[in-house]
Amino acid sequence: MQIIFYIAALVAIVSTAMVITRKNAVHALLYLIVSLLAVSVIFFIMGAPFVAALEVIVYAGAIMILIIFAIMMLNLGQASEKREKEWLKPRTWIGPGILAAILLAELIYTLNSFSPSAHEQAIIDAKDVGMSLFSTYALGVELAAMMLMAGIVGAYHIGHEKQKEYHRYLQKEEKL
Amino acid sequence: MxxxxANMGLMLAAILFLLGLIGVLTRRNVLFILMSLEIMLNxxxxxxxxxxxxxxxxxxQVMFIFILTMAAAEVSVGLALILQMHRHHKTVDTNVLNLLKD
Amino acid sequence: MDVFQLLWLIPALPFFSFLILSLSGSKFSRTGVGVFATLSVGISALITLIIGIQFLSSPPAGHFYEQTLWVWFDVAGFKPSIAFYLDPLSLVFTFVVTFVSFLIHWYSIGFMKTEEGHVRFFAYMNLFVFSMLMLVLANNLLLLYLGWEGVGLCSFLLIGFWYKDPYNCYAARKAFIVTRIGDTAMMIGLLMLVKNFNTLDIASILTTAPQTWSPGASQAFWVTILLLGGAVGKSAQLPLQTWLPDAMAGPSPVSALIHAATMVTAGVYLIARTHVLYELAPAVQTLVAIVGAATLLIAGFSAIVQRDIKRVLAYSTISQIGYMFLALGVGAWSAAVFHFMIHAFFKSLLFLSAGVVIIAMHHEHDIFKMGGLRKKMPVVFWTFLFGAGALAAIPLITAGFYSKDEILFFAMASTKGSTWLWLAGFVGAFITSVYTFRMVFVAFFGEQKHDIHYKPGISFKIPLIILGILSLIAGFIELPHTFGHFTPFSDFINTVFPAVQLIPEKEGLELTLQISTAILALFGVFLAWQLYMKRPQMVARFKETGFGKRLNDFLFSGWKFDWLYDTFFVKPFVWLSKIDKSDFVDRIYGGVANLNLYFNKLLSATQNGNVRSYVLGVALGAVIALTIILFL
Known part of the structure; x- marks a missing residue:
């Protein structure tokens, strides 16, 4: 039944590759959701049903919706697709591609020396995670809560549209 | 179940991470960079x-939850910044925002 | 309360005054600055007086008192402390320094009244007094060296006090650099002492040195000759005497205090302080005597032809310090210190009087343009005459006679002395009285050539009168055997020094020597009167002849030492530095700088403001780090 893992992994890789090559942001986002769902499947079959659910709800749901809102507010139209085409010249892929290939080769080399023996596996469900989260990692939870709070406040503050204040460069332009 | x-799972993680890295390095549109960052975090x-x-x-899994939290905070602040960038500079091109040079 | 515990206040008061004046001196009124500075030194002098009386009436155990304030630093067992050491020798020096400084400060209130930068002047003067007191009170040679460099710095600052004239700055630099040569030698000497004894504490060096070194040991020879290098630099002795005449570019009180009474005698103090070492190196001690004898003659001959009143006095200072060196060299330690004290009184008096004359004559230094000042400025004339009498050693009535006579006697009669050394001192005494009274007659007698535009006030006169009286009577605390043998001074100071070893058969010569010296001094006065008052045309005619002109030029330039050093040291050095303008050593340092610039360009190219290239940098770093971890 391992084939399910390989199929899901293939879906994840292909859809991720599509994300980084699309010219239309909404298309890319849809592929990203596919990729996240595929990862969620992998989580599920690996015996982590809780994070699989979180992946779907938080990542594929909440965060992606947030990005969609952003795309809506940016209001990128047909023109932006043409512009993306200009920006994405084939030779821009060479450097990052080589770099990634080297890194991948090194990671494969490392992972080959690590061959786990097939031993039993257990499902780690929400209860186990919750127990660990609120005992050993209680402090981390507190910090994460604070960070989220700071994120919310920061996002509000930064995203808040200040009607009369323009960037200093724009101010100069308007005066001219 | x-x-x-485990090495296959880690291999997949590595491949996804590197795809995200390639995305960050090649795309000029800041929105795509943010998506690629999400891929890397994931x-x-x-x-x-x-x-x-x-x-x-x-x-x-606990670590995953922390990463998830961080990704949520990061994406909310990041999107707010993108909105401001678009509002003030009328662009989403990161190459335009290069005032950080000396 | 034990008055000795006030010892630290003596240097501290001028220092505090220096701090206050340099930080907030501009808030004082014009005379307030001078009064404040004078009072700080005056209180120091008062404390010195109280301590001195206590020291005389009930001397502390072992005839010394040591006050340790704190440990300066502690490195590998070498542990100098900030500590003061008071014994008869340092007491005499402290007394002279504080007392003469007090009088000169007092005098300066009037002298600097109209000068620009008077706050700076008084601050530097206070700093000088502090440094000089550190020098004489230090219980270790390192603290002494601190004071030594401190007085050098103040000398530099005060010679260049009127810094707007480039010549003054040149004179200040010359003084600083020439004395630096001696200071470097002294520094090496101190390092040798540290290496041998692992301490610079004067008392312990003086007690251990005779046990470690036998007389004539090569170590002792090198240490003493290096210390002598420092002493000749600071005290303007041969061969480093060239800076002192130029140092007269400073204001007259500075010349009086630093370049006559106190700082230039630091070399005498250093040798007297380390006299045990010099007794271990008889060759160097003889050298000290020869240096002194040669210097007193050379400077004396130069003084005869100078026209600038301050330069005459400068050369005479060099010459008189030569006498002190001569005394040190023949082992007559207390005679040297006695002459130092008397010299401080009469030479500062002469400089102060000269300062008044110069001001009164519209800053005219040339004695041949003065003349006839006797009637116009009687107080200055009389005090100047007292000082000149002491300098020329007019017998019986002046202090200079007693001190100089003692030196001449010891130069002849000491086991370390010789007839030649005596003869040099004897001729020197004659020259001294000639050039001194040449100055007196030319400047104060004859007909008046210029009007004076300024009459000295009371603040000028009182210090002059006090110093004038001292120049006459201070000699009576040390009367020779032939006049009643009343010697409280040498009895007092000989707790520090060993007695002079006399050759028995020459002891009887004392009276003969005294009488011949006295006659010679009087004859010098007479000759000066004849040459410069009665028959000035004779001297003028001699100057017209080819030989006379050359001789005059030769002596006027101070035996051409400046020319000599210029030709043999300065010019070759300038030439070398010119041809070596872009040498390979510069290339190395320039190369380092260029390499830095190159890397700077390389690195700043990475700061292109493009976010994605920064990410690329991070990724490259990850690749490199991973490669290193995996494959190395």
Missing amino acids: IYVP AAGLAFVVAGAHWMQADG
Whole structure:
């Protein structure tokens, strides 16, 4: 039944590759959701049903919706697709591609020396995670809560549209 | 519940991470960069979960939750910044925002 | 309360005054600055007086008192402390320094009244007094060296006090650099002492040195000759005497205090302080005597032809310090210190009087343009005459006679002395009285050539009168055997020094020597009167002849030492530095700088403001780090 893992992994890789090559942001986002769902499947079959659910709800749901809102507010139209085409010249892929290939080769080399023996596996469900989260990692939870709070406040503050204040460069332009 | 060899899971995480890295390095549109960052974070989370499953410990999933929290905070602030960038500079091109040079 | 515990206040008061004046001196009124500075030194002098009386009436155990304030630093067992050491020798020096400084400060209130930068002047003067007191009170040679460099710095600052004239700055630099040569030698000497004894504490060096070194040991020879290098630099002795005449570019009180009474005698103090070492190196001690004898003659001959009143006095200072060196060299330690004290009184008096004359004559230094000042400025004339009498050693009535006579006697009669050394001192005494009274007659007698535009006030006169009286009577605390043998001074100071070893058969010569010296001094006065008052045309005619003109030029330039050093040291050095303008050593340093610039360009190219290239940098770093971890 391992084939399910390989199929899901293939879906994840292909859809991720599509994300980084699309010219239309909404298309890319849809592929990203596919990729996240595929990862969620992998989580599920690996015996982590809780994070699989979180992946779907938080990542594929909440965060992606947030990005969609952003795309809506940016209001990128047909023109932006043409512009993306200009920006994405084939030779821009060479450097990052080589770099990634080297890194991948090194990671494969490392992972080959690590061959786990097939031993039993257990499902780690929400209860186990919750127990660990609120005992050993209680402090981390507190910090994460604070960070989220700071994120919310920061996002509000930064995203808040200040009607009369323009960037200093724009101010100069308007005066001219 | 299917047995997944840990090195295969880690390999997948590595591939996803590198795809995200390629995305960050090649795209000029800041929105795509943000998406690619999400891919990288997700890949890191995957690696944690795979390791957690291998050792049959809950810690891997705990780390994933932390990464998730961080990703949520990061994406909310990041999107707010993108909105401001678009509002003030009328562009989403990162090459335009190069005032950080000396 | 034990008055000795006030010892630290003596240097501290001028220092505090220096701090206050340099930080907030501009808030004082014009005379307030001078009064404040004078009072700080005056209180120091008062404390010195109280301590001195206590020291005389009930001397502390072992005839010394040591006050340790704190440990300066502690490195590998070498542990100098900030500590003061008071014994008869340092007491005499402290007394002279504080007392003469007090009078000169007092005088300066009037002298600097109209000068620009008077706050700076008084601050530097206070700093000088502090440094000089550190020098004489230090219980270790390192603290002494601190004071030594401090007085050098103040000398530099005060010679260049009127810094707007480039010549003054040149004179200040010359003084600083020439004395630096001696200071470097002294520094090496101190390092040798540290290496041998692992301490610079004067008392312990003086007690251990005779046990470690036998007389004539090569170590002692090198240490003493290096210390002598420092002493000749600071005290303007041969061969480093060239800076002192130029140092007269400073204001007259500075010349009086630093370049006559106190700082230039630091070399005498250093040798007297370390006299045990010099007794271990008889060759160097003889050298000290020869240096002194040669210097007193050379400077004396130069003084005869100078026209600038301050330069005459400068050369005479060099010459008189030569006498002190001569005394040190023949082992007559107390005679040297006695002459130092008397010299401080009469030479500062002469400089102060000269300062008044110069001000009164519209800053005219040339004695041949003065003349006839006797009637116009009687107080200055009389005090100047007292000082000149002491300098020329007019017998019986002046202090200079007693001190100089003692030196001449010891130069002849000491086991370390010789007839040649005596003869040099004897001829020197004659020259001294000639050039001194040449100055007196030319400047104060004859007909008046210029009107004076300024009459000295009371603040000028009182210090002059006090110093004038001292120049006459201070000699009576040390009367020779032939006049009643009343010697409280040498009895007092000989707790520090060993007695002079006399050759028995020459002891009887004392009276003969005294009488011949007295006659010679009087004859010098007479000759000066004849040459410069009665028959000035004779001297003028001699100057017209080819030989006379050359001789005059030769002596006027101070035996051409400046020319000599210029030709043999300065010019070759300038030439070398010119041809070596872009040498390979510069290339190395320039190369380092260029390499830095190159890397700077390289690195700043990475700061292109493009976010994605920064990410690329991070990724490259990850690749490199991973490669290193995996494959190395």
